[in-house]
Amino acid sequence: DKVFVFNVPITGKHSIEARAGAYSSVILVNKATEPNPAYAMSNRQVVNNWFDGELDETCWSVKDNMAAAMADAKVGPVLKAITDKAAAARGDVAAAVKDNPALVAMMERAMQRMTVEGMLKQAGADAESIKQLNRVLQGIKKDV
Numbered sequence: 375d376k377v378f379v380f381n382v383p384i385t386g387k388h389s390i391e392a393r394a395g396a397y398s399s400v401i402l403v404n405k406a407t408e409p410n411p412a413y414a415m416s417n418r419q420v421v422n423n424w425f426d427g428e429l430d431e432t433c434w435s436v437k438d439n440m441a442a443a444m445a446d447a448k449v450g451p452v453l454k455a456i457t458d459k460a461a462a463a464r465g466d467v468a469a470a471v472k473d474n475p476a477l478v479a480m481m482e483r484a485m486q487r488m489t490v491e492g493m494l495k496q497a498g499a500d501a502e503s504i505k506q507l508n509r510v511l512q513g514i515k516k517d518v
Contacts, residue, residue, distance in 0.1 A: 432518075434511040436504055440493050441486035448514050453490065456507070460497040 382390060388403045429435045434449050443449045485493055490511070494504050 430512055432515055434514050434516060436491035436494065436508045436511060437489055438511075439486075440488050440490055443490055443511075444486070446514075446517065449511065452507075452510065457485075457493070457497075460499075463498075 378392075382388065382403075384403055384405045386405055389400055390403060391398055391400045429437060434443060434446065440453070444453055488496070490507070491504055494507070499507075
């Protein structure tokens with residue numbers, strides 16, 4: 375919960391180390407005059423930082439409604455695979471409700487009202503998994 379910010383003038387090769395008690399982390403920095411082509415991506419695209427609120431509204435995102443996203447021909451199968459995997463991981467809950475159609479229907483209706491992000495959080499997805507799915511969804515245009 376602590377963040378330390380400091381400026382380091384980069385003039386050549388540097389080893390920067392952070393320490394706290396018995397822990398340490400090192401980063402090696404090497405100033406270059408030209409970009410290294412090994413680190414360049416040939417098919418560069420604009421990156422959307424969804425966590426900064428920069429979403430392309432013409433594409434799907436984790437901020438969209440689960441029911442609408444599931445109804446989309448491209449997004450639906452992606453989300454179905456994720457929800458099936460989450461249900462399999464929560465076999466105890468699935469087994470407890472499978473014989474109660476009213477409860478299953480109620481749970482499905484509740485899930486459909488959620489955002490994709492809300493459903494993922496409730497299923498226990500970590501922040502990085504949510505970000506990764508959002509990157510995928512932002513590459514799929516909504517049918518208008």
